[in-house]
Amino acid sequence: MKKTLISKEFIISAGKEIVTESGIQALNMRDIAQRCDISVGSVYNYFPSKEDLGIAIIESIWTEIIHNSKEYHSTLGFTENILFLFKNIQKGSKRYPSFFRVHPMTLSNMDKNKGREVMHRYFGHMKNGLIKSLDQDPNVREDVFSDKFTKVKFVDFVFSNILTLLMKEESCDYLVEIVKCIIYD
Template structure:
């Protein structure tokens, strides 16, 4: 048996699940960054044939898209874990810490992921990212509306709660993209605006 035959014989021929492939993708993104993610790297990491990866993902963009979504899911989780009665500013600080923790596990993810796509895939990746932030925005709005310490009659037709959460979220995303380590200035500004 020559070296090539031996290598091929050692490849894991057992069916690897899509979940296992995505776990390998997340490990690669965590260790080497999103730019290092490709079909061959994943096949090698899973110890499977390259064709096995193509069974689940028809292209590199499809693989990266699924990996990006899996990383976002890993960072945000599925359900809110915030205590009832949390103030709006406490919530924003908690979300920032949660996402910053994710950026430690997946360095440069916020700034790099949308650059690894072409054409329609880039737009789809952006939609996935904003989908996760939209769920944060919905939760932000609910928590803002439930925060009894907010100034009475603060919001109006020209300055609605929805407009305010949009403004806060835009600044919040900006801090993450700029890789700021703290959201203290944003929180201080929010306090001055919404609390007496």
């Protein structure tokens, strides 16, 4: 094997290429090592287990999807940010085939605690962006939220529906219309 400059990022990048070409289910240590032109043992020097490598790749893909969105636009209303988020995740799903549908199962087959932590962190980041957007939307009715109908619970509801619609590969237009009926005059 040739002497190659190796880093965690280089290995993760090779894994992301495999996910782009063949889907997340095609990830394996041998193919990643071969693509990096290094031994499998060298991969283990950077990632102690296949699970650690898989989680790092999934985390990197989520980071790319989220940060390509340039965060939420404070000038957009809440419903526009729902569409913005939905479309960015759809774009990420096109770049990384079956990633969105398969990665939860992949994470559940790995170290459950680490996998859940990564997923909760990125989902939490997206939900926080939606809450911020909701807070900054001047068109939201002032009387809509209460102790029982909170912004956090509402965003959880909206976000879980976004995920469901993405899994079904459906539009989120109907969800946006429901949200408009609920929070706007």
